[in-house]
């Protein structure tokens with residue numbers, strides 16, 4: 058069924074793949090899952106409404122350059138909460154990318170979005186961008202800016218950007234200071250907490266060879282999470298293989314509708330990873346993982362590439378999936394409570410819900426509290442908070458309120474993008490906490506257990 | 517092309533609900549052109565999304581003064597075109613009115629805004645050990661306002677009864693913007709004629725419900741679910757007759773036929789039903805633990821006596837979900853095997869089920885159409901689903917003719933034209949099959965009491981008087 062959507066073709070990306078719209082039976086089951094519909098109440102800001110607009114474009118009843126198409130497609134968070142609830146299996150995420158490409162061709166995106174995509178797409182620009190970010194962060198400028206720039210007003214976007222930057226800081230001593238005595242944990246909701254099924258030490262490499270995606274934002278601002286990825290995987294019996302010259306996975310471009318550059322970046326990475334012999338590709342950012350698992354679809358119009366893309370995609374795992382599959386091995390107690398939130402691109406796009414909780418369960422003394430509506434988007438969605446300050450802000454504030462209600466020591470979520478959005482939200486609410494990744498907690502627990510001691514071996 | 521609203525009307529509406537909640541751009545209005553029955557499409561002149569009763573009243577007052585028709589809309593999941601816009605009308609949507617106003621556990625009552633989603637109410641009352649009984653299959657998304665308007669039912673309404681049994685009070689905005697309170701606080705004190713009962717099921721033709729008071733029930737202590745697999749539909753039908761005739765009161769009795777089983781098993785929702793079976797029957801009992809097993813045992817015996825090949829029984833919630841899966845996913849599974857689906861809705865006396873089903877199968881063959889049946893067997897509510905592709909005009913024509921024949925068939929068998937989806941625009945033409953002109957005139961008079969100018973949902977439900985057509 059796949060039709061070429063190359064840049065030369067006159068047909069829009071959506072038109073070429075119109076069959077994908079057919080399964081939508083207009084039942085409306087997706088409405089209550091949608092954060093924008095829940096807040097605005099306008100059918101055009103619901104999944105069914107957006108699909109209806111796409112269908113109208115395909116049918117030639119609506120101009121792809123129209124305000125309506127542009128506004129409502131742009132206002133979608135891309136959180137894909139509408140997918141698992143759809144009885145008819147509509148592939149909304151893929152359709153959204155096609156719709157975005159179609160919309161951008163008819164009418165270019167905002168400057169901010171274009172600039173950001175350009176930066177991520179170029180290694181040189183990216184390096185400068187993140188170096189600047191890290192410098193501002195380490196000098197404390199980011200935090201200061203949040204305090205000095207008045208809330209609301211026209212500078213709200215800049216303030217939010219600084220808050221996001223500040224919130225990428227490591228939890229540092231806060232985490233290391235968490236007591237070592239394992240207080241009896243309590244379970245909230247469906248979340249299991251540490252039990253005694255301990256997994257012993259495993260020889261390194263016995264669970265397979267893993268390469269990991271270094272990622273743009275991860276390498277730029279969350280190097281500590283990359284390091285924790287390597288250490289915790291090794292402690293669980295995986296051999297971590299370095300892959301040089303890897304680049305951006307193209308997720309941001311695909312979500313933004315720049316499918317040409319998404320394919321360019323994805324293709325380059327597939328090539329580089331093909332050069333090493335590996336069983337898995339580990340990813341510690343949900344958005345990247347979702348996009349990489351979907352490379353097959355990205356390339357489906359190209360026979361040769363799609364086979365390679367599918368082979369690559371089949372190896373992609375979220376880091377918590379690999380850890381969970383290995384046990385994971387239990388560490389030493391880190392007594393603290395965490396308010397846990399699901400990242401959309403893990404829960405809805407990859408169907409990964411339990412694995413990050415398994416990781417937390419391997420840390421004795423952790424009290425995991427699943428927040429209210431943990432399945433709803435935090436409003437991060439890339440730069441949504443900056444491009445849609447009002448709605449993004451509302452969604453973000455609701456999330457932060459749910460986290461604060463748990464009165465936990467840390468907010469915890471396994472995705473850097475969400476960590477920044479939530480951290481920024483906490484900062485703007487006057488809290489000094491940042492969000493942590495579950496593997497940071499596991500890493501701390503392993504450090505305490507001495508798994509990383511002098512021998513360098515994971516014993 | 518629909519006429520745009522006059523600028524001063526738009527300005528007036530904007531002053532009431534704010535610019536973000538008045539939609540007039542024809543491009544944006546496209547998404548409102550259908551409800552759950554997407555075969556019909558009409559774009560409204562505008563959509564207004566008020567947030568409170570008072571805003572609704574102000575909006576209705578303004579539109580009434582201008583003589584503009586009004587179409588109430590909840591989640592737009594209706595399957596009879598009830599929320600289909602009228603070409604001269606403005607849609608008033610309740611999506612923003614989604615607040616649960618009060619839960620009163622002592623009196624087992626809840627007060628909600630009309631845009632509250634059915635399942636959210638049960639979620640909210642669960643901590644008090646209470647639930648809202650009517651459970652349309654669309655309960656995860658349809659609104660209580662829509663449920664009131666359609667007097668919706670669901671699988672468990674066999675034992676518990678439909679919406680009308682649970683609505684105890686209503687605040688309604690009538691044409692002209694008058695606000696009236698009907699019933700309330702459990703309804704006992706109201707006295708006089710039962711206006712609440714009159715309003716429930718009025719399909720948006722009487723006014724807009726802006727506040728709804730409903731009765732809640734204590735959550736049953738236990739539940740037992742059986743899945744019977746039968747060689748033939750007839751055998752399954754006999755089992756139902758046996759079960760219902762033996763004095764048992766199951767909470768739900770649902771049947772899916774072979775075509776549906778095939779669709780489900782071919783989809784990613786495969787529920788593990790044998791594809792060579794003629795029918796699958798789901799029977800559920802709930803209530804206090806004592807007696808549940810007894811009921812389930814007896815129902816199982818009825819199934820075997822009617823010739824069941826196999827009976828599975830669930831005792832855990834996970835097993836229960838597995839048994840229900842095929843029934844619950846039927847709709848989506850069919851969406852996957854055919855581009856379009858016409859969900860019919862009719863009732864027949866329970867004892868006539870086997871005969872009617874055989875005739876429906878014969879109609880399907882004659883028109884060369886695939887018809888898959890899913891139904892609330894306990895109360896004889898049929899949902900023949902006709903699968904088709906709307907791009908094939910000739911097939912579409914056959915679908916319409918087959919559909920009409922099925923309606924006639926059900927009425928001739930002593931049934932009626934809708935079990936729970938309402939008349940709306942789709943079944944309007946069939947009203948004369950079940951009502952004579954005197955009865956229709958009565959219905960029109962009742963409507964005139966609430967909405968003399970026929971502002972709400974004009975052209976729906978009631979066919980125009982003979983003189984006018």
Ligand SMILES: Cc1cc2nc3c(=O)[nH]c(=O)nc-3n(C[C@H](O)[C@H](O)[C@H](O)COP(=O)(O)OP(=O)(O)OC[C@H]3O[C@@H](n4cnc5c(N)ncnc54)[C@H](O)[C@@H]3O)c2cc1C
Pocket residue numbers: 083084085551552587588589590591592593594595597598599610630651652653654657658659660661662663664665666667668669670671719720721723724725726847936937973
């Ligand atoms: C997959 C699927 C399964 C379904 N299963 C069932 C089922 O098991 N049982 C069943 O009964 N129905 C079922 N339905 C039909 C539908 O969900 C119900 O009719 C439901 O009550 C409609 O609610 P809604 O909020 O979507 O209303 P809408 O479709 O928006 O409107 C329905 C009608 O109510 C009117 N209305 C809406 N709100 C108000 C208000 N506040 N005041 C006055 N009038 C109002 C509208 O004008 C319209 O006439 C199903 C539909 C689908 C798509």
Ligand code: SF4
Pocket residue numbers: 080081082083084085086087088104105108142143144145146147
């Ligand atoms: S749930 Fe799926 S089929 Fe139903 S309206 Fe939404 S996208 Fe369409």
Ligand code: SF4
Pocket residue numbers: 090091092093094102103104107132133134135136137138139140149
């Ligand atoms: S992706 Fe998220 S925001 Fe977009 S339509 Fe689906 S649920 Fe709504």
